[in-house]
Amino acid sequence: MDILVCIKRVPDTGGRVNLTSDNRQIDTSNMEFTISPHEECAVEEAIRITEEQGGEVTVLALGPEGTTEQLRESIAKGATQAILLQSDDDNWDAHATAHAIINAVKDKKFDLILMGNEAADLGQYQVGPRVATMLGVPCATGVKALQFQDGNAIAKRQDGNNWAVFELPLPAVVTVKEGINKPRHPSLRGIMAAKRAPLEQIAMDAPAPKMVHKGLKLPQESGDQVTMLGEGAAAVPKIMETLKELGVL
Amino acid sequence: MTLVYVEYQDGALTEASQSALSVASMFGGPIHAMALGSADAEVLKPYGVEKVLHVADDRLNTYAPGAAGKAVHQVISSQSAETVVAASTASANEILSRAAALGDWGFASACTELSVDGDVVNLTRAIWGGSLFQEAQLTGSPKLITVDPNAFAPQQATAPGAAEVEAVSVALDDADFVDQLKAVEKGEQQGIPLASAKVVIGGGRGMGSEEAFSILEELAGLLNGAVGGSRVATNNGWRSHSDQIGQTGTQIGPDVYIACGISGAIQHMVGCKNSKNIIAINKDAEAPIFQRASHGVLGDLHEILPALIEEVKKVKGV
Ligand SMILES: Cc1cc2nc3c(=O)[nH]c(=O)nc-3n(C[C@H](O)[C@H](O)[C@H](O)COP(=O)(O)OP(=O)(O)OC[C@H]3O[C@@H](n4cnc5c(N)ncnc54)[C@H](O)[C@@H]3O)c2cc1C
Ligand SMILES: Nc1ncnc2c1ncn2[C@@H]1O[C@H](COP(=O)(O)O)[C@@H](O)[C@H]1O
Numbered sequence: 396m397d398i399l400v401c402i403k404r405v406p407d408t409g410g411r412v413n414l415t416s417d418n419r420q421i422d423t424s425n426m427e428f429t430i431s432p433h434e435e436c437a438v439e440e441a442i443r444i445t446e447e448q449g450g451e452v453t454v455l456a457l458g459p460e461g462t463t464e465q466l467r468e469s470i471a472k473g474a475t476q477a478i479l480l481q482s483d484d485d486n487w488d489a490h491a492t493a494h495a496i497i498n499a500v501k502d503k504k505f506d507l508i509l510m511g512n513e514a515a516d517l518g519q520y521q522v523g524p525r526v527a528t529m530l531g532v533p534c535a536t537g538v539k540a541l542q543f544q545d546g547n548a549i550a551k552r553q554d555g556n557n558w559a560v561f562e563l564p565l566p567a568v569v570t571v572k573e574g575i576n577k578p579r580h581p582s583l584r585g586i587m588a589a590k591r592a593p594l595e596q597i598a599m600d601a602p603a604p605k606m607v608h609k610g611l612k613l614p615q616e617s618g619d620q621v622t623m624l625g626e627g628a629a630a631v632p633k634i635m636e637t638l639k640e641l642g643v644l
Numbered sequence: 645m646t647l648v649y650v651e652y653q654d655g656a657l658t659e660a661s662q663s664a665l666s667v668a669s670m671f672g673g674p675i676h677a678m679a680l681g682s683a684d685a686e687v688l689k690p691y692g693v694e695k696v697l698h699v700a701d702d703r704l705n706t707y708a709p710g711a712a713g714k715a716v717h718q719v720i721s722s723q724s725a726e727t728v729v730a731a732s733t734a735s736a737n738e739i740l741s742r743a744a745a746l747g748d749w750g751f752a753s754a755c756t757e758l759s760v761d762g763d764v765v766n767l768t769r770a771i772w773g774g775s776l777f778q779e780a781q782l783t784g785s786p787k788l789i790t791v792d793p794n795a796f797a798p799q800q801a802t803a804p805g806a807a808e809v810e811a812v813s814v815a816l817d818d819a820d821f822v823d824q825l826k827a828v829e830k831g832e833q834q835g836i837p838l839a840s841a842k843v844v845i846g847g848g849r850g851m852g853s854e855e856a857f858s859i860l861e862e863l864a865g866l867l868n869g870a871v872g873g874s875r876v877a878t879n880n881g882w883r884s885h886s887d888q889i890g891q892t893g894t895q896i897g898p899d900v901y902i903a904c905g906i907s908g909a910i911q912h913m914v915g916c917k918n919s920k921n922i923i924a925i926n927k928d929a930e931a932p933i934f935q936r937a938s939h940g941v942l943g944d945l946h947e948i949l950p951a952l953i954e955e956v957k958k959v960k961g962v
Contacts (some may be wrong), residue, residue: 410908410932412776421776432892433873475735488780489741490750515891517778518771519739519745519753528745533710533823538737551829556837558829559707564822573892574885594832605750605784612768612777621924621934627943627953634923635955637939641921643843643867643900 396450396543396565397442398561399505401522403460404471405515418610420485425542430465432573433511440580440599441509444471445639448543450506457495459483463594464592468608471581471589482599491602496522497529498617499586499597505550508568512537527568534568646671647725649736650679650688657687660731662798664791666756669801671727671760677807678719680712681705685807692801697723697812704816707735708824709944713742715814720747721814725786732790751788752780756795765789767882773891773914820925830885836870838887843869844898844919846889848875848912850905850945858950862903866956872896874906887930890915904945904958908933921929 406421407429413422430438441452448512451502454469456462457480461520466477508530527534531612535550540558542549546565551558561568581589624633638644646668650661657658668675669692676769677688681704686698699715716739720728728743731735732754756777757768765782770792782789838844845860845867857871864871873883875890889896891911896917904925905913913936916922924937925945934940941948 408910410910410935412910447753488750490748491740493745516772517769518773519751520734521741521751521753524713524738524741525745528710528713528742534742535823536709537734553831554828556831556833558831560827560829561764561823562826565813565825574888577879577881605782606752607781607783609766609779609781611771614775614777619715619938621937621940623940623942624923625941628947630941630943630948631951631955634939634941634948634952635959637923638867638900638926641900643869644956 396444396506397459397504398444398450398452399500399503399508400434400437400441400452400454400469400474401508401510402454402456402465403411403431403511403514403516404428404456404458405431407494411477412613412621413502414611414613417641418612419608428461428464431511433513433515433571435578436573436575437509437571438472439509439576441507443576444507444543446473449622453478453505455480455496455499457487457492457525457599466594467592468591469579470592471585472579473572473585476595477592478595478597480597480599484599484601485495486604486608487602488604488606488608489519490606491604491640492522493529494525495599495602506565508566510570512572515612517616521555522569523568530566530568532566533563533569535563536570538569541569541571541575547583566616645673645723645725646727646729647720647723647730648674648675648677648693648894649730649740650677650683651731651733651736652679652683655684656662657684658731659798660733660793662691663793663796664729665693666727666797666799667791668692670758673726675724675805676723678716680715687789689804689807690800692803693805693807696807696809697829698809699814700811701814701816704819706825708821709735709738709742710818710823711820712739714746714820716740717743717746717944718814719812720786728786728788728789731793732820736790744788747784747786749788750780750782750784753790754792755789756792758789758791770795773911774917775910775914781936807932836868838870838872838894838896839869839887841866841896842899842917844872844889844901844917845869846872846874846901846906847877847882847901848874848904848906849879851882852905852946856946859953863902863949863953863956866953866960866962871899873911874909892945903933903937904949906933907931908936
């Protein structure tokens with residue numbers, strides 16, 4: 396089975412976020428980059444499926460030059476091909492992104508396209524279903540269990556305490572959520588090989604978004620101060636007092 | 645005309661859809677509502693809904709995002725809706741994404757603030773799981789918008805609407821139902837669910853091992869709580885992913901969350917921001933979690949927790 400996985404490079408923000416001076420983006424100086432856990436699981440799922448059934452995994456990302464890092468990491472884990480749709484522009488909405496993806500892969504054939512349920516940063520919940528609709532193929536979103544039977548993908552998503560089951564003939568688009576699998580770490584050998592692996596790079600024209608990005612805004616801090624209850628085991632009486640005050644003891 | 649796509653659960657209009665209905669008047673012009681399957685029109689009157697467009701196709705009674713998206717696309721087009729509003733739910737976002745793709749329309753999901761400026765809608769969206777906000781503009785027509793129900797309280801209109809039901813026909817082929825819901829499998833629920841627990845004890849990298857979580861289990865047992873963890877805890881295989889608190893895990897909202905050996909990354913904190921109180925136990929005074937917690941304890945959790953458990957046992961008489 397030949398699988399396309401769409402991933403996006405995002406900053407690994409940690410405990411604190413500052414914005415650039417024009418408030419347009421996260422200030423990423425001294426920050427590492429990563430892909431969303433959902434997409435990491437999409438890559439893992441694709442590699443697992445091809446390990447079982449044969450076929451190739453192509454990873455595709457639309458983003459700046461640095462995105463080659465996330466593409467190479469996916470190759471190190473077992474993806475066979477990588478495509479970078481290179482753009483430094485920060486104005487890619489779901490509509491423009493879906494068009495760019497479709498354009499890039501329209502001459503290629505995939506049995507399955509895997510994406511994240513939502514991107515870690517913009518979280519639009521759209522690119523997967525948009526791509527499926529534009530390709531005219533079935534789609535299931537938020538999937539946490541994926542199997543194959545008689546040429547169909549059996550995709551399950553959690554609905555409260557229950558599982559909603561969808562059965563999609565291939566080709567199909569499936570968007571996944573973290574928890575569907577436990578992503579592997581790349582092997583040292585994989586990392587070495589990925590360094591030299593060829594990447595297909597396509598320079599993108601400026602996007603034509605329908606939703607125009609204007610800037611970012613930090614949430615309002617509550618301003619409440621933490622009450623320190625003490626240090627080490629000596630704090631236990633204070634913790635007990637607090638638990639009683641809060642009504643849980 | 646503003647079209648509100650509304651959802652019902654067990655026959656009742658969802659609270660999230662009430663939020664969506666509440667913002668519709670902002671766009672001016674008449675408000676129409678649309679639901680898939682049979683819908684109670686009466687409950688829409690207080691929101692100023694003039695017409696309820698009823699899609700007469702029983703096949704839509706079972707969730708079918710492809711067919712539903714096509715139906716919504718056809719209704720938006722045939723009724724010339726300028727703005728389309730729904731609650732930002734998994735189903736509405738999926739269905740509107742499909743409609744938007746068919747029409748090549750703009751769609752802003754998870755909006756928390758909206759204002760209209762002529763042909764432009766200025767909006768704020770929750771991003772990074774709600775830990776940051778994007779400001780954006782939606783142009784063109786129609787504009788598709790889903791609103792974060794937590795950001796808009798349900799509010800009735802100044803004048804009620806007639807909510808007159810009008811049947812609309814849509815052309816759907818069997819092929820449009822190819823990705824329809826096939827079955828629902830019952831899951832089993834063990835213990836207190838993390839999402840609704842009144843007390844949550846969370847563990848992160850500082851726990852050090854899977855075994856160490858048994859002390860959290862013990863404390864949770866005594867306090868009638870549930871155990872959760874950070875992504876490091878789930879990634880290391882110390883806990884199953886269903887126990888993960890955060891952006892790509894579960895959202896919790898307990899009375900008390902005791903976070904042990906967790907640094908307080910924003911992706912973790914968005915998952916517990918609805919906690920009434922957060923008691924952070926961390927050995928690093930500089931850990932970001934002390935900026936977001938209500939209570940803090942500095943020190944080694946492996947010393948603090950066993951001592952705490954002893955005291956709790958005494959009080960409980962066990
Ligand atoms: C898109 C995205 C989504 C994410 N989603 C999630 C999510 O849903 N949930 C989530 O949790 N994370 C998520 N993450 C990961 C997140 O950014 C952090 O990496 C993670 O939360 C860190 O986990 P931690 O606090 O356990 O580990 P660390 O950050 O390593 O912190 C460990 C803490 O334990 C303290 N400690 C160590 N030993 C002890 C001891 N003996 N006693 C007391 N304290 C001790 C240390 O001082 C430190 O503060 C996401 C990341 C990204 C990029
Ligand atoms: N710039 C991008 N490059 C590649 N894939 C993307 C990009 N943006 C979004 N995607 C994919 O689409 C999914 C949903 O994105 P979104 O609709 O923005 O929440 C993500 O999880 C990715 O799999």
